[in-house]
Each structure stands twice: as structure tokens, then as C-alpha cells.
Amino acid sequence: MSSIFAKRRARLLAMKAIRDSYVPGDQLVACPKCGGESQRKDVAGNLSVCPLCGYHFPIGAYYRLSTILDPGSFRELNEKLPAADPLSFPGYREKQRLAQRKTGLTEAAVTATGTIGGRKCVAGVLDSRFFMGSMSAAVGEKITLAIEYAAKNKLPLILFSASGGARMQEGILSLMQMAKTSAALARFSEKGLLYISVLTDPTTGGVTASFASLGDIILAEPGALIGFAGPRVIQQTIGETLPEGFQRAEYQEEHGFVDAVVPRGELRETLSRLLRLHEKGGRP
Amino acid sequence: MSRLTAAERVAAARHPQRPNITDTIGALFTDFFEQKGDRLCREDPAILGGIALYHGRPVTVIGTRKGKTAEESIRCNFGMPGPEGYRKALRLMRQAEKFRRPVLTFIDTSGAYPGLEAEARGQGEAIARNLMEMSRLTVPVIAVITGEGNSGGALALGVADRVLMLENAVYAILSPEGFASILWKDAARHAEACDLMKLTAPDLLALGIVDDVVPEPEGGAHLAPELVFQELDRALSRHLAALLKESGGSLAEKRYQKFRKMGVPPKEES
Numbered sequence: 001m002s003s004i005f006a007k008r009r010a011r012l013l014a015m016k017a018i019r020d021s022y023v024p025g026d027q028l029v030a031c032p033k034c035g036g037e038s039q040r041k042d043v044a045g046n047l048s049v050c051p052l053c054g055y056h057f058p059i060g061a062y063y064r065l066s067t068i069l070d071p072g073s074f075r076e077l078n079e080k081l082p083a084a085d086p087l088s089f090p091g092y093r094e095k096q097r098l099a100q101r102k103t104g105l106t107e108a109a110v111t112a113t114g115t116i117g118g119r120k121c122v123a124g125v126l127d128s129r130f131f132m133g134s135m136s137a138a139v140g141e142k143i144t145l146a147i148e149y150a151a152k153n154k155l156p157l158i159l160f161s162a163s164g165g166a167r168m169q170e171g172i173l174s175l176m177q178m179a180k181t182s183a184a185l186a187r188f189s190e191k192g193l194l195y196i197s198v199l200t201d202p203t204t205g206g207v208t209a210s211f212a213s214l215g216d217i218i219l220a221e222p223g224a225l226i227g228f229a230g231p232r233v234i235q236q237t238i239g240e241t242l243p244e245g246f247q248r249a250e251y252q253e254e255h256g257f258v259d260a261v262v263p264r265g266e267l268r269e270t271l272s273r274l275l276r277l278h279e280k281g282g283r284p
Numbered sequence: 285m286s287r288l289t290a291a292e293r294v295a296a297a298r299h300p301q302r303p304n305i306t307d308t309i310g311a312l313f314t315d316f317f318e319q320k321g322d323r324l325c326r327e328d329p330a331i332l333g334g335i336a337l338y339h340g341r342p343v344t345v346i347g348t349r350k351g352k353t354a355e356e357s358i359r360c361n362f363g364m365p366g367p368e369g370y371r372k373a374l375r376l377m378r379q380a381e382k383f384r385r386p387v388l389t390f391i392d393t394s395g396a397y398p399g400l401e402a403e404a405r406g407q408g409e410a411i412a413r414n415l416m417e418m419s420r421l422t423v424p425v426i427a428v429i430t431g432e433g434n435s436g437g438a439l440a441l442g443v444a445d446r447v448l449m450l451e452n453a454v455y456a457i458l459s460p461e462g463f464a465s466i467l468w469k470d471a472a473r474h475a476e477a478c479d480l481m482k483l484t485a486p487d488l489l490a491l492g493i494v495d496d497v498v499p500e501p502e503g504g505a506h507l508a509p510e511l512v513f514q515e516l517d518r519a520l521s522r523h524l525a526a527l528l529k530e531s532g533g534s535l536a537e538k539r540y541q542k543f544r545k546m547g548v549p550p551k552e553e554s
Contacts (some may be wrong), residue, residue, distance in 0.1 A: 007474065008548040054379040057431075081549065082549055083548065084549055085310055086547065087480070087481075087482050088490075089480060090480070100412060135547075137404070138547075138549070139545075140547050141547055141548060141549065144544070147519075149298040166435075166457045166458070168457065168463060168466055168467045170301070170483050170485070170547075171456060171457050171480075171482055172455060172456060172457060172482060172483070172491065172493050173491070173493075173546060174457055175439055175456075175457045176439075176493065176543065176546040176547060177433070177546070177547055178411075178436055178439060179413055179415050179419065179439060179442075179443050179543045179546075180414075180543050180544055180546055180547065182412055182416040182419060182443075183419030183443070183539075183540050183543050183544065184544070185416060185417065186417070186419050186420045187420075187540070188415045190420075199465070200329075205436075206413070206435075206457075208408035208409075209396075209407070209409075209411035209412050209415075209440075210412050210415060210436075211409075211412070212412075213320030213406075213408050213412040213413070214412050214413070214416055223472035227395065227403050227407075228398075228402075228403060228407040228408035228411065228436070229396075229398030229402075229407065231400075231402060233398045234398050234400060234403065235398060237397075237398050237399055238399055238400055242400065246403075247403060248402070255404055255406070256406075257406050257409055259525075278379045282376075
């Protein structure tokens with residue numbers, strides 16, 4: 001019976017998700033935005049959103065998937081794709097091992113198939129705990145393989161971005177992943193398939209300037225920083241203070257780069273609805 | 285062939301008298317007609333583009349523009365384009381496809397402009413769109429890194445069938461100063477960064493990022509621009525002739541595969 005495997009998969013994702021939902025602090029969790037303290041269980045029970053002000057804490061990739069996919073539908077893609085060191089950069093292998101030990105991830109992207117409201121899709125998530133979710137060759141390759149898998153199986157694609165931008169230690173190969181992922185999306189799009197890009201805090205640099213900005217539908221979590229150049233660099237360049245709310249999700253919505261700002265608690269339902277709305281278009 | 289260190293090459297690539305896009309157009313093309321504007325909101329002088337004849341054949345030429353005098357440099361924002369520049373470039377590339385003209389791009393930029401207005405108008409979206417659309421063009425596309433090729437701001441004109449590089453040009457994820465500042469919080473360590481970043485033409489040729497290197501005189505292209513242009517012309521003619529033999533579909537397919545291969549883990553590891 002496939003339900004046995006489904007239950008096993010559900011348990012597996014739940015176990016990985018527990019590790020990923022960790023919010024710093026002991027019994028009390030301090031919110032970096034409002035400064036208010038909440039019970040850990042109240043934050044955890046609220047999808048890692050501050051119960052006082054609605055601040056969205058960063059969350060790990062498996063936890064994200066567990067909040068979106070139907071229980072038992074999770075099946076990871078290319079789980080074993082290894083981290084790379086294409087420039088033989090001094091000290092990089094050691095740093096990768098540290099990050100792997102700390103997060104339980106092999107790299108900054110997790111990709112999977114699953115269902116949302118019973119509708120099958122391919123989902124990819126960048127995890128900001130692993131080198132700030134930066135674009136490495138492995139991240140670019142995993143995302144590209146996910147795009148190609150979705151194209152081949154005529155499935156809708158959902159990518160959650162959270163990225164500090166380029167992976168410095170992989171230099172020019174990090175840059176080339178922008179071209180690779182964008183080119184893969186061009187082919188995917190030509191097949192008449194749906195790609196939903198979800199921007200979470202922070203989405204910057206090379207990820208913004210490639211797959212994150214190319215969704216048919218672009219959603220963003222409230223308060224997420226979204227931009228190409230980081231605010232510090234811009235401030236240095238122009239030599240003046242940046243306006244309140246600059247580059248936040250709401251600002252990007254106002255400037256025409258985001259279809260909707262969706263709180264984490266409504267994301268699953270919104271995605272389910274969008275998949276439903278594209279049902280014919282997504283399955284020619 | 286010169287034997288400069290990586291840091292010396294960065295200096296040569298940034299030399300104020302290094303041949304720029306205006307010099308390149310003057311030396312290699314005839315009958316250049318400049319096309320301005322993104323048809324959305326403005327003209328960005330940091331990118332120069334238009335139609336020209338290359339050995340009698342109409343082509344679309346697009347390049348980032350650095351000035352040689354202070355006044356020129358300010359006018360073209362020191363070669364740092366905004367989203368309008370990239371959108372103009374895309375408009376010209378689509379038009380090139382419509383009229384079946386090859387696209388030749390010349391890249392010399394310290395990066396896309398990190399400014400407030402550039403962000404407000406979607407710098408990231410503009411670059412992403414170019415990467416996506418360039419990958420599907422059905423006309424020959426050749427990109428030449430002539431000076432500095434930094435970040436997504438350079439790649440936005442660089443998704444090409446052939447990527448050529450002048451010998452002392454550099455191509456990287458960002459400037460060595462920026463790299464050192466992000467990685468070590470110390471921009472002063474930029475020379476060290478230059479050595480680690482693999483940003484020189486020989487390094488990038490070995491990594492398969494660029495396809496051909498155009499020789500420069502010892503010390504840099506500014507010392508004998510006419511010689512560099514002769515070499516560049518020879519390389520461009522050769523690559524363009526080969527690409528013109530291919531069908532549009534085959535060009536797009538091979539271009540896709542070229543970038544698809546970059547950063548694929550070696551077989552024994554996967």
C-alpha cells in the first residue's frame with residue numbers, strides 16, 4: 001500500500017521540519033522587529049510568525065515545505081547532489097562542512113515534488129541558514145534540475161527564494177547559475193506551464209536578478225527585503241539615508257514587481273487557489 | 285602576449301584610456317545608427333546601442349559605455365547601467381531577431397548601478413529578463429568582455445553563443461574590492477582577492493566560461509588600440525562566419541546547452 005510510504009514520508013518531513021523551525025531563544029523568544037517576548041510554543045504554533053507584531057522569522061527549507069505540501073506528499077528531488085568547490089577556494093570545504101553540520105542540509109536549496117490541495121507540483125526552497133541561501137553551482141544545478149523535472153512532467157513550479165545573492169567562494173560559476181536557471185525557465189515557460197515565485201526575507205543579488213524575478217505570479221512574504229543591490233551598498237553609493245520601508249515586500253508591490261504580499265498563514269491556501277486557477281493551463 | 289598578474293590586469297582593464305565602446309564602433313563598424321531609449325520611461329547613456337554594418341552586413345551592436353573625460357564619465361554614469369539600459373538592450377536584441385541581424389555586445393562595466401531609482405524601477409527584474417530572453421534568441425549572439433565585466437550587470441549582455449575576452453579584461457561576480465569587503469570585511473585586501481577569484485582571461489578560458497581570448501600588447505590595449513582592433517576583428521569575423529552557418533533553432537539549442545553545462549558536478553561525485 002502506498003499509504004504506508006506516504007506516512008513514512010510524512011514522518012520524515014516532520015522530523016526534518018522540527019529542526020528547521022528553530023527560532024533562537026530559550027523559553028521566551030524575542031522578536032527582532034517589535035522587541036516583544038513570546039513563549040516559544042506560541043511562535044512555533046504560529047508558523048514562526050511573531051504573535052505580537054506579525055514579524056516573519058526566517059524558516060528552514062524542510063519546515064517551509066511542511067507548511068505548504070499536503071502531509072505525506074513530500075518526495076525530495078536530487079537530495080544527494082553534492083556541494084561543489086569549483087575554484088578550489090581556500091578554506092571553503094571546511095566552511096561547507098560546518099554549515100552542513102549546523103543545518104543538516106547538503107546545500108542551500110531543497111527541491112521536492114508534492115501536492116498542495118491535492119494538486120501535484122514541484123517546489124524548491126532556498127535556506128538562508130546555509131551560506132545565506134547564496135547561489136552556488138549546486139543551488140543553480142538543483143533549481144535547474146527541478147525546473148527541468150517540472151517541464152518534463154508538465155507540473156507547475158513553485159520556488160521560494162531567500163538569498164544574500166552570489167556565493168563568493170564560487171566566483172564566476174555562481175554568476176553563471178543566473179544564466180543557467182533563467183534559460184531553463186525560458187524553456188519551461190514556452191511549454192505553457194505555471195511558475196510561481198515566492199520571495200521571502202531576504203531575496204537579493206543574483207537570485208533576484210534571475211529566477212526569483214521571472215515568475216508568472218510573484219508573491220512575497222510581508223516585510224521581506226527584496227532587491228538587487230543591498231541597502232548598505234546603495235546607501236554608500238548615494239550617500240543619503242534610504243526611505244522607510246525601501247525594498248520591502250510592500251514597496252515592491254507598490255512599484256509593480258510583486259502580484260501580492262501574502263502572510264505566511266495564508267500562503268498555502270493562496271498557492272492552492274493559484275494551482276486550481278491554472279489547472280487547465282498547467283496541464284495541456 | 286603579456287604576463288601580468290591578476291591585479292595588474294584589473295588595473296589595465298580599468299585604464300582610463302582603454303579603448304571604449306565608441307572607439308570599438310569607430311574601428312570595427314561602418315554606418316552606425318544609434319538607437320536610444322527603452323520605450324518605457326527613459327534613455328540610459330550607460331548603454332550604447334544601434335544598427336551598424338560589419339564587413340557590409342547589418343548587425344545590432346550593444347555595449348556598456350564608459351567615458352574618457354570626467355564630463356563623459358558623468359554623462360554615462362561611469363558605465364553603470366540602470367534597468368532602462370538593460371531594457372533598451374533587450375528591445376534592440378528583439379529587433380535584431382525580427383530583422384535577422386546578428387547581435388554583437390561589448391561589455392565593460394564595474395556593474396549595474398546600485399542606486400535608489402534603479403532599484404525602484406526593477407534592476408533585478410531587468411537583468412533577469414535579459415538572461416531569460418537572450419537564451420532564446422534565434423540569431424547569432426557574440427559577447428566580448430573588453431574591460432571590466434562585473435556581476436549580473438555584465439552577464440545581462442553576456443548570454444551569447446560565443447563569449448570572447450580581451451587578454452587583459454576581467455570577468456567576475458563583482459569587483460575585487462567588493463569581494464574582499466564581503467568575504468573579509470576588508471576592501472584593502474583586493475590584490476589577494478584578484479588572485480583567488482579566477483577573473484583573468486586565461487583562468488576563464490580554462491574554466492570554459494569564455495571561448496576565445498584576443499591578444500593585447502604588453503602593458504594593455506590602450507598602448508596600441510589599432511593592433512587590438514585588428515585582432516578583435518579577426519576573431520569576430522571567424523566566430524560570426526561559423527555561427528551564420530547555423531539555423532536559428534540550432535543556435536538557441538547550443539546556447540542553452542553551453543550555459544546548462546556550467547557548474548554541473550563531475551560524474552564521479554554525483
